[in-house]
Amino acid sequence: MSEIKVEFTLNDNKESVVVPAEERLLDTLRERFDLTGTKEGCGVGECGACTVILDGEAVNSCLVPTAQVDGRQVRTVEGLAEGDELDPLQQSFIDHQAVQCGFCTPGMLMSARALLDKNTSPTEEEIKTALDGNLCRCTGYKQIVDAVEAAAKKEERE
Amino acid sequence: MPEKKQVNKSKKRVDARAKVTGKAKFGADLKFHNMLYGQVVRTEYPHAKIININKSKAEEYPGVEVVMTAEDIPNNLFGVIIENQQVLAEDRVLYIGDGVAMLAARSKKAAREAAKLIEVEYEELPGVYGVEEARQADSPVVMPGEENNQVIHHPLRKGDVSEGLTEADIVMERKYTTQFVEHAYIEPEAVTVVPEERNTLVTVYGAVQNPNATRDAVANVLDCDLSKVRIIQDNMGGSFGGKDENISAMACRAAVMALATNKPVQLVNSREESIIESYKRHPYTMNYKIGAKDDGELVAMEIEAVADSGAYACQTPFVTWRSVVQATGPYEVPNVKTDTYGFYTNSPYTGAMRGYGSPPVIFAQESMMDELAAELDLTPAEIRRKNMFKNNSRTASNQKLDNHEVSLTEVMDKALSAIDYHDKYEKYNQPQDSTIKRGIGFAISYRGVSLGAEAIDAAGAIVSVQKDGSIILYSGLAENGQGLKTVFSQIAAEELGVSLERITHMETDTSVSPESGSTVASRSTLVGGSAVKKAAENIKTVIAEFVAEEYDYSGKIIYRDDALYTKEGERIVAFPELAATAFHNGVFLSSYGWYKAPGISWDEETGQGRPYFTYVYGCQAAEVEVDTGTGEVKVVNMSAAHDVGKAINPANVRGQIYGGAVMALGHALMEDLGFSKGFIKHTNFDEYLIPTVKDAPENIEAIIVENPDPAGPYGAKSIGEPAMELGGAAINNAIAQATGRRLRDLPLNLERVLLGRNLSKED
Numbered sequence: 070m071s072e073i074k075v076e077f078t079l080n081d082n083k084e085s086v087v088v089p090a091e092e093r094l095l096d097t098l099r100e101r102f103d104l105t106g107t108k109e110g111c112g113v114g115e116c117g118a119c120t121v122i123l124d125g126e127a128v129n130s131c132l133v134p135t136a137q138v139d140g141r142q143v144r145t146v147e148g149l150a151e152g153d154e155l156d157p158l159q160q161s162f163i164d165h166q167a168v169q170c171g172f173c174t175p176g177m178l179m180s181a182r183a184l185l186d187k188n189t190s191p192t193e194e195e196i197k198t199a200l201d202g203n204l205c206r207c208t209g210y211k212q213i214v215d216a217v218e219a220a221a222k223k224e225e226r227e
Numbered sequence: 228m229p230e231k232k233q234v235n236k237s238k239k240r241v242d243a244r245a246k247v248t249g250k251a252k253f254g255a256d257l258k259f260h261n262m263l264y265g266q267v268v269r270t271e272y273p274h275a276k277i278i279n280i281n282k283s284k285a286e287e288y289p290g291v292e293v294v295m296t297a298e299d300i301p302n303n304l305f306g307v308i309i310e311n312q313q314v315l316a317e318d319r320v321l322y323i324g325d326g327v328a329m330l331a332a333r334s335k336k337a338a339r340e341a342a343k344l345i346e347v348e349y350e351e352l353p354g355v356y357g358v359e360e361a362r363q364a365d366s367p368v369v370m371p372g373e374e375n376n377q378v379i380h381h382p383l384r385k386g387d388v389s390e391g392l393t394e395a396d397i398v399m400e401r402k403y404t405t406q407f408v409e410h411a412y413i414e415p416e417a418v419t420v421v422p423e424e425r426n427t428l429v430t431v432y433g434a435v436q437n438p439n440a441t442r443d444a445v446a447n448v449l450d451c452d453l454s455k456v457r458i459i460q461d462n463m464g465g466s467f468g469g470k471d472e473n474i475s476a477m478a479c480r481a482a483v484m485a486l487a488t489n490k491p492v493q494l495v496n497s498r499e500e501s502i503i504e505s506y507k508r509h510p511y512t513m514n515y516k517i518g519a520k521d522d523g524e525l526v527a528m529e530i531e532a533v534a535d536s537g538a539y540a541c542q543t544p545f546v547t548w549r550s551v552v553q554a555t556g557p558y559e560v561p562n563v564k565t566d567t568y569g570f571y572t573n574s575p576y577t578g579a580m581r582g583y584g585s586p587p588v589i590f591a592q593e594s595m596m597d598e599l600a601a602e603l604d605l606t607p608a609e610i611r612r613k614n615m616f617k618n619n620s621r622t623a624s625n626q627k628l629d630n631h632e633v634s635l636t637e638v639m640d641k642a643l644s645a646i647d648y649h650d651k652y653e654k655y656n657q658p659q660d661s662t663i664k665r666g667i668g669f670a671i672s673y674r675g676v677s678l679g680a681e682a683i684d685a686a687g688a689i690v691s692v693q694k695d696g697s698i699i700l701y702s703g704l705a706e707n708g709q710g711l712k713t714v715f716s717q718i719a720a721e722e723l724g725v726s727l728e729r730i731t732h733m734e735t736d737t738s739v740s741p742e743s744g745s746t747v748a749s750r751s752t753l754v755g756g757s758a759v760k761k762a763a764e765n766i767k768t769v770i771a772e773f774v775a776e777e778y779d780y781s782g783k784i785i786y787r788d789d790a791l792y793t794k795e796g797e798r799i800v801a802f803p804e805l806a807a808t809a810f811h812n813g814v815f816l817s818s819y820g821w822y823k824a825p826g827i828s829w830d831e832e833t834g835q836g837r838p839y840f841t842y843v844y845g846c847q848a849a850e851v852e853v854d855t856g857t858g859e860v861k862v863v864n865m866s867a868a869h870d871v872g873k874a875i876n877p878a879n880v881r882g883q884i885y886g887g888a889v890m891a892l893g894h895a896l897m898e899d900l901g902f903s904k905g906f907i908k909h910t911n912f913d914e915y916l917i918p919t920v921k922d923a924p925e926n927i928e929a930i931i932v933e934n935p936d937p938a939g940p941y942g943a944k945s946i947g948e949p950a951m952e953l954g955g956a957a958i959n960n961a962i963a964q965a966t967g968r969r970l971r972d973l974p975l976n977l978e979r980v981l982l983g984r985n986l987s988k989e990d
Contacts, residue, residue, distance in 0.1 A: 105256035106249020108464070110413045111498040115912035118413055146249035159247040163239050166878040169886065170708025171246030172253060172414040172464030200920045204912060206411050206465050207708055209885030210920040211927060212878075 077138045079104075080148025088135045095119045095130040098145060106146035106175045110204070117203030120176035121145050127183035127199070146175035149182065158182055161220035162213070169207035177203045181217045189225050193218065232787060233721035234941050237878035240713045241732060242462070242706070251462045254417025254433035259491035262419065263292055263331040265481055266338035267494070268345045269503065270320035270327055273905025274354035274369075274573040277318060277347065280328055284344035290337030292488045294330040294345065300483050305444040305475060307745075309378075309540035311370060312472060312576070314448055314479045319352070321369060321538035322575050323905055324504035326476075331484045331492045354573035354905050358512060358533045361570040369538065369571035378536045378569035379544040381551045383834025385623055391527025391562030395518025399599055403515070403591035405955075405973045407535075407900050408508035410580055411893075411917045414464020415501040416474055419493040420481035427738070428455035429482045434463050436470035436707055437745035442737045444475035445482050456482075458737040466707040467890070468579035468747060472541055473505045499910040506541055506578035507900070509534040509569070511550070511587035515595050518562075523605050523613045527562040528623075530554050532588055536569040537576035543569035545681045546577070550584035552838045555623040556592040557635055557673035558614040563623045565834065573905050579747060581890065582952045585674060590973060593670035593956035598969060606652070607960065611639065611671060622673075624829075626837045632934035634844045634870040639671055642846035642868035645928040651850060655964055662856045665863075668960025669848035670953045675839030676938075676945050677750035680829035685822060686754045687741025690719050690762035692816035696789075696803030698723070698730045703743025704755035705735040709947055710879040711751050715759045717875055718940055722763030724786025725802055741819060749945035752875060754824055756940040762820025773814045774799060825938055841938050843945055845869040847888060847953035849924075851961040858981025860962060862892055862922075865954070868930035872944035877931055883946045884929040891954025893918045896975050 076085045079102065086101055098104040098121070107130055110118035114129040121130045122144040149156040158181050161167070168174050177200060184191055184199035191199070196217045205213065245251040282294040297303050297317040306312045316325040328345050332338040355361045355369050361376040369376055392398055418433030428451050435441045438458040446456045458478075463470065477494045485492040496504065511534050518527035532550050536543040547567045554565050567584075600610040615635045620628050643649065651667045659665065678684045689701040700719055706712045712732035720727050733739075743755060767786070774791065775781040778799050785792040791799040800808070809816050825840040850864040867884045874880045897916045901908030909915040935942020955973060962980060963969045970979055978986045 099256075103258075104249070105252065108253070108414065109255070110415065110464075111912045113498070113911050113913055116413055116498075146247075150248055155244075155247070162247050163243040166237065166240065166243075166882050168240060168243045168246045169710065169882060170412070170414070170463055170465040171242065171251055172412075172462075172708075174246050175249050178247060197920045202919075204411075204413055204917060204919065206413055206467070206890065206917065207886045208882055209887070209889035209927065210923045211885040212882055214920065 073136045075135055075139045077140065078142045080144055090134065090136055092135045093131055094133040094135045094138060097135040098130060104145050104147050108172055108175060117176040117180060118173055120179040120203060122179055122183050125183065125186060127180045146178055149178060156182065157223050158217065158220045161216040165212045165216035165219060167208065167212040167216035173203055173205040177205065177213055185221055185224060189221065191221055231721060233717045233727065234875045235873060238713060238717055238727055238876055240710055241716050241727065242712055253414055253462045253464050255495045257419050257432055257461065259419060259421055262491040262493055263333060263488060264335045264338045265329060265331045265484055265492050265494040266342040267326040267480065268328040268342050268347065270316065270323060270325045272320065272349055272351045273323045274352045275320050275349040276352060277316060277320065277327060278350055279348040281346040282328065285330055285341040288337060288341035288344060290333040291341045292331050292333065293484055294328065295484060295487065296328045300448060301450045302448050305447050305479065306540060307440055307472065308542060308544050312476065312539040312541065314476055319371065322573055323907060324575055329480050329484060331488060356572055356574055356905050358535050358570045358572065361572045369573055376571040378540050378571055379547055381548055381567045381834065382832065383551050383563060383565040383623060385625055385835065386562035388527050388529050388562045388564035392518040395526045396521040397602060398516065398518045399602060400516045401595050401598060401971060403513045403594060403971045405511045405587040405590055407510050407575065407902065408580060408894050408898050409502055409900060409915055410467045410469030410505065412465030412467060412469055415496040415498055416470060416477055417495040418474060418477045418481055419491055420478060420485040421491040422485040422489055427457045429485060430457045430459060431478045431482065432459050433461055433474065434470050435460050435474050436463065436466040436705065438705055438735050438737045439742050440471055440745055441475045441478050445478050448479040449482060460705050460735045463707045467581040469505060472578055498912065502910045502915060503907055506576045508580040509543065509546055509577040513588065513591040515591055517595060517599055519599060519603065521603065523603050523610045525558055525560045525614045528555050528560050530565040532567045534569045535574055535577060536571050537574045538571065539576040541576045541578040543577065546579065546584040548584065548681060550588045551834055552624060552675055553585045553672065554588040554592060557616045557671055557844065559616060559620050560623060565623065574902065582948045585952045586894065586955060589670060589672050589952050590955040590959065594959050594971065597668065597960045597963065607669065608643065615671065616673060624838050625835050628842065631841045631936045634932060634934050635671055638844050638846040638868040638870055638932050641930045641932060642848050642866045643669065645930055646848045646850060646864055646866035648848055662854060664853050664855055664965040665850065666853065666961040666963065666965030667848065667850045668957050668964060669846060670956035670960065671846045672953055673842045673844050674949050674952065676841050676843055677754055677824055677839065678748050679839040680827050682744065684750065684754060684824035686743035686758045687819055687821045688715065688755065688758040688762050689741065689819055690759065690766060690817065692766060692806050694807050694810035696729060696806040698725065700730055700732045700759065701740045702735060702755055702759065703740045704751045705746045707746055709883065710876065713879065714752055714756060714875045718756050718759045719763050722760055722767065725789050741821065749947040749949065752943050753939040753945060754822055756875065756943060757822035758820040760820065760940045761822055762818045765818035765820060766816050769814060769816060770805065773809055777808060777812065841936050841944065843870055843949050845949045845953055847957045849954065849957040849961045851958060851965055853962055853965040853980060855966060858977035860896055860975060860980055862924045862958060864926045865924045866928040866930065867950065868932050869946055869949050870932040870934055871946045872936040872939045873933050873942035874931050875941065875943050880931050880946050881929040884950045885927050887950025888927050888954050889918050889923045891951045892922065892958065895955040895958045895973060899974055899976065
């Protein structure tokens with residue numbers, strides 16, 4: 070079985086791993102880097118719990134072979150806060166009670182982060198489109214959408 | 228009353244920071260030294276005899292440490308109510324999720340590959356699929372050792388239903404059905420069992436909804452003392468009633484393999500494994516016969532509700548019991564005859580799911596109220612107001628509702644006004660030109676709080692003040708994602724007048740936390756919250772004695788702002804200093820709190836008595852848009868008013884309402900496991916659809932109604948399940964108004980809405 074050397078930037082750090090060609094980015098993150106904030110909910114790209122940001126785009130890490138991230142930038146939920154300083158989205162999720170069980174939360178945050186990095190003043194519809202690939206069974210989505218809207222407004226002001 | 232500082236406030240969740248940073252550990256995130264990965268081999272047929280299992284090739288696969296079958300399990304049966312669930316199938320597989328063998332290997336890949344090498348020879352048997360067949364006298368018997376397929380029958384008799392029906396001006400008969408529903412928690416099941424850790428035989432970590440129930444199962448299967456099994460809960464990625472018996476089965480399997488290998492064993496389900504193996508919400512077939520006077524007054528209801536229990540008894544006896552109490556709805560009916568049954572079939576077993584036995588019967592009964600109203604030329608609001616419970620009304624069980632505020636009028640008025648119901652109802656009754664038609668509907672309910680006559684209803688907690696004034700809180704009831712830790716911390720903080728940051732709410736640990744029954748039945752805030760309050764009150768009694776001695780003050784102590792004050796407002800001592808001084812004087816500032824719910828009664832023969840000590844009331848309304856060209860339904864707006872007694876955390880309550888309403892929307896419109904003779908076709912989220920953010924209504928108005936209840940802490944009752952039991956009927960009633968056609972079967976998918984029937988062969 071062929072193994073591939075992959076060099077990439079993970080949460081601003083240069084990393085290098087040798088992985089089997091078919092290894093999923095999700096498994097590389099969870100098992101080789103212990104970044105277990107990225108969750109597996111379905112394994113087929115439907116639930117969004119494994120969402121990470123790859124070169125600015127939100128992707129399902131269960132569908133991305135690690136071999137494909139060579140030379141690219143990967144950001145996970147662990148890379149959102151800077152030290153103790155939370156990302157405005159993280160703070161907004163806390164402030165708007167947008168977290169219940171918390172299993173979908175990392176994926177939600179990454180989808181929302183990818184949106185706000187590209188669009189500083191999204192409409193409610195644009196927010197919903199960005200989050201449409203992230204399933205949540207607890208919240209009914211209302212407080213999540215509220216949290217993203219509020220974070221966007223706050224970031225725009227700053 | 229002085230203003231509350233901690234409760235009745237939308238405090239931020241105490242577990243939110245860990246969850247938004249990715250630091251919160253869930254079951255599949257744990258790793259232990261030398262840990263093995265387990266894999267279960269499941270049956271290929273829903274019903275078959277196991278002729279032979281050949282493990283030898285799997286045993287030889289590199290990395291495999293153990294391969295086991297039912298014969299290796301000390302005691303193969305467990306169950307919360309009736310012990311008849313197999314840890315692994317022994318002679319016969321009874322449904323498509325039954326495990327037949329299991330193994331543990333040093334890597335996930337080895338476990339997966341080796342599992343493919345286990346050879347199982349089956350003799351396929353004819354199965355029983357559906358309750359109609361299961362209840363026939365000549366039906367094959369599903370459960371070995373039983374004489375027929377009946378799991379349970381709950382009768383209820385009040386008045387004389389035949390006489391009542393004779394007195395009626397109108398008698399209507401209708402049949403309604405609901406489907407199997409998947410819990411669809413986003414986190415698939417995960418447990419890790421560590422053998423011989425510290426002084427226990429096994430320690431179980433993972434997504435365990437009911438740690439004590441899982442402990443019972445593991446101890447029973449291992450045939451050891453409860454004290455030798457320790458369950459420590461991790462963060463739960465959703466449960467909704469769904470991580471009980473299936474998690475217990477996994478914990479038992481991992482425990483047996485951990486002891487056989489003397490290494491930690493982790494079992495994590497894929498989504499497909501989760502959907503195939505886990506228990507579902509019971510599908511119901513319900514026949515309703517209602518007699519009423521011309522003016523809408525209900526005189527009699529005759530109900531038969533039949534639930535599909537699937538392959539195991541699981542929680543069917545209790546789920547169907549709740550259906551009995553709620554089947555007639557929140558209405559005064561002098562003559563009632565209800566028969567609720569559960570039957571075994573070779574379908575997936577069914578158990579607890581948010582709402583328990585109420586959502587199906589509310590769907591039927593609240594749909595039927597609208598049908599009756601239409602027949603009598605009354606509005607849906609008029610017929611409900613005419614019959615609904617008021618203070619001192621008597622229920623179908625003949626319980627007098629006299630110990631709390633029966634707030635149906637208030638919840639209904641508030642929910643309907645928030646969505647502008649009356650104007651929209653009139654408007655949508657006029658002809659609508661477009662192919663997109665709107666409708667509006669609603670439903671009301673009363674719901675018994677907590678376990679009721681299912682079991683003894685008591686819970687405990689430990690509040691332990693450390694010498695620096697920080698506080699450790701242990702609860703026997705568990706955080707399942709609903710916000711329990713936050714609510715319990717708020718209650719402890721309120722009582723002791725400290726900031727929330729001072730409190731650390733530990734994970735439930737069965738070797739430490741007082742056994743408190745299961746975290747179910749929307750009982751946590753009322754029963755568990757009362758236990759936390761009691762523990763804090765006990766500590767305050769000790770503090771009062773100490774303050775009299777040490778600070779020479781024996782009046783009433785006011786606890787606020789992390790300090791103690793006299794009733795005149797003079798500061799006595801800061802809380803941390805008090806804690807330190809007490810410690811150095813040998814005064815113990817920790818306490819168990821125990822709360823036992825008020826008494827109840829139930830007559831099994833007649834269904835008469837006092838099934839619950841108090842009730843909650845709710846009303847949800849839905850406005851829909853139906854594309855009459857495609858059958859597509861969009862729920863545009865919802866409103867939901869729930870009397871929660873008192874909201875300990877209003878933002879959490881609203882979160883429960885939004886989540887419950889959207890879950891109900893999923894059940895109503897889209898969720899379908901695609902059954903075919905015991906096989907499940909929709910085993911992942913690409914086919915088993917649950918609501919996305921775009922399926923959720925544009926607006927949900929969540930209205931908290933507060934009539935404090937004497938039984939609850941600060942008057943608080945419950946919200947988790949009430950929030951999801953009404954949406955199905957409300958949406959169905961709205962669709963009926965929009966299309967002019969009444970549907971009676973869930974889910975209300977495109978075909979049913981467009982054609983009035985399902986095209987799939989299963990129907």
